[in-house]
Amino acid sequence: MIKRLWLKYYWLFGYQSRLYDWLTPESYRESMTRTLECIGEEPGAVWLDAGCGSGILIDVGAEKIASSKMIFATDILDSGIRIARRKFFEKGLVEEKILFFRSDLTSPLPIKNESIDIAVAHFSLYTIGDKEERHRALNNICSVLRQGGLCAVVNPSEEYDGRQIIRESLQTSLGVDSKWKHWFKKFVLYRITYSLGLKNIERRLKEGLWKSYSTQELCNEMQSAGFSIIHTEKVYASSGILVLGRLSE
Numbered sequence: 001m002i003k004r005l006w007l008k009y010y011w012l013f014g015y016q017s018r019l020y021d022w023l024t025p026e027s028y029r030e031s032m033t034r035t036l037e038c039i040g041e042e043p044g045a046v047w048l049d050a051g052c053g054s055g056i057l058i059d060v061g062a063e064k065i066a067s068s069k070m071i072f073a074t075d076i077l078d079s080g081i082r083i084a085r086r087k088f089f090e091k092g093l094v095e096e097k098i099l100f101f102r103s104d105l106t107s108p109l110p111i112k113n114e115s116i117d118i119a120v121a122h123f124s125l126y127t128i129g130d131k132e133e134r135h136r137a138l139n140n141i142c143s144v145l146r147q148g149g150l151c152a153v154v155n156p157s158e159e160y161d162g163r164q165i166i167r168e169s170l171q172t173s174l175g176v177d178s179k180w181k182h183w184f185k186k187f188v189l190y191r192i193t194y195s196l197g198l199k200n201i202e203r204r205l206k207e208g209l210w211k212s213y214s215t216q217e218l219c220n221e222m223q224s225a226g227f228s229i230i231h232t233e234k235v236y237a238s239s240g241i242l243v244l245g246r247l248s249e
């Protein structure tokens, strides 16, 4: 019963309590950083953060947002949006730059068609377990992208491995954190990250409730939605696949 409730309210609880941000492993942030690097410099672009959660795009991409024309950030959960909004203002970004709204990606988005230059779906689409619904969500993102627009999708790989994510994150922490912070991450924080977060994700992926991908499979999904693939790479300690596509003109 507790397990079922925990899984049902997984993100809700994580966002509301700020646990999600506290427990985010270093290599997850690196995955978003790498996604933004692959997209490259696009000043003046209009962005869509599809399944924005608590705003990791704002955490690592504040400069990009500052040079963008505007960003639409959406999620099915208000709790994530609330945290993302707070972060946005804490970064000193101007209000006119962003529009947060709650939406279900499996329904058409309340955004003008062909008005987005760059869409990012960072570890969001894979949580839509049903294949048809997941395709619909990608098609809905497609509809609001302009022709020639970019879409970066990051989803778990078939090799998703929570322990490897922790190992790689600790490796990064060695180079950037003080000794005590590294120690705290190693013996306290990341142990909780694994047992409360990554282990659950592993289980859900194994049970097929959420979707893990081979690179080819994710490319195929994006190609059938109308994208030409321009880049693929493994991210997140090889537990994630990043595919960058351009909407064919």
Ligand SMILES: C[S@@+](CC[C@H](N)C(=O)[O-])C[C@H]1O[C@@H](n2cnc3c(N)ncnc32)[C@H](O)[C@@H]1O
Residues within 6 Å of the ligand: 011, 050, 051, 052, 053, 054, 055, 056, 074, 075, 076, 077, 080, 103, 104, 105, 106, 121, 122, 123, 124, 125, 127, 128
């Ligand atoms: C793993 S979190 C990722 C959040 C954020 N992109 C990040 O990288 O931290 C997955 C997010 O997808 C959102 N999500 C799941 N299904 C959705 C749907 N049908 N429509 C909109 N958002 C959805 C969840 O609410 C959750 O915030």
